[in-house]
Amino acid sequence: MQHFGNKTHLNTREITQNQTSKDVTTLNEQQIIARCKKGDRAAQKALFDSLSSKMFPLCIRYMGGREAAEDVLQEGFISLFSKLDSYSGEGSFEGWARKIFVNTALMTLRRNDVMKQSEDIESARSISGGDVSALQSISYKELMGMVAELPPGFRTVLNLALVEGYSHKEISRMLGISEATSRSQLQRARVMLQNRIKKYK
Numbered sequence: 001m002q003h004f005g006n007k008t009h010l011n012t013r014e015i016t017q018n019q020t021s022k023d024v025t026t027l028n029e030q031q032i033i034a035r036c037k038k039g040d041r042a043a044q045k046a047l048f049d050s051l052s053s054k055m056f057p058l059c060i061r062y063m064g065g066r067e068a069a070e071d072v073l074q075e076g077f078i079s080l081f082s083k084l085d086s087y088s089g090e091g092s093f094e095g096w097a098r099k100i101f102v103n104t105a106l107m108t109l110r111r112n113d114v115m116k117q118s119e120d121i122e123s124a125r126s127i128s129g130g131d132v133s134a135l136q137s138i139s140y141k142e143l144m145g146m147v148a149e150l151p152p153g154f155r156t157v158l159n160l161a162l163v164e165g166y167s168h169k170e171i172s173r174m175l176g177i178s179e180a181t182s183r184s185q186l187q188r189a190r191v192m193l194q195n196r197i198k199k200y201k
Contacts, residue, residue, distance in 0.1 A: 060144075063109075106175070146197065155189065168182040
């Protein structure tokens with residue numbers, strides 16, 4: 001743990017180690033957050049433990065691999081703890097935290113210029129009714145594995161549009177692309193995912 005002025009720089013690998021400070025098992029989420037804002041190490045560990053299992057799959061969905069996802073998870077927690085004072089207590093804390101991890105993943109992807117790495121496919125077509133049964137024949141874990149294997153640009157837009165619920169206008173601003181490009185990337189991601197589901201059957 002390092003301190004820079006009033007901000008706390010959290011090493012999340014350090015915080016996963018056993019803590020000997022105050023027991024926080026009886027505290028609710030808001031009490032844990034309040035203690036985290038005061039720099040309580042046990043509360044920070046409790047918050048890390050409660051969020052990491054939810055945010056790591058999100059990181060994998062965006063990054064496509066465990067190693068890159070672990071780096072984003074680390075950076076995401078550093079960002080979360082540095083911004084914790086800005087959480088007002090209103091609304092879902094998990095939803096607030098989720099946005100931080102999504103933004104952390106997007107910053108990493110933008111640095112790697114993922115939109116220029118997308119594979120092209122000859123045609124894009126709507127998913128037909130017959131594909132629904134194919135989708136129902138695989139588990140959520142298997143489906144997420146297929147999503148993780150998509151080219152970075154396709155995967156990013158699909159996650160933002162279908163999982164996070166952002167509009168193409170919002171995605172265009174977030175990724176610095178046109179709305180038309182966002183729509184095209186999503187459609188192509190759907191086609192590629194459809195083809196992988198068909199092969200899986």
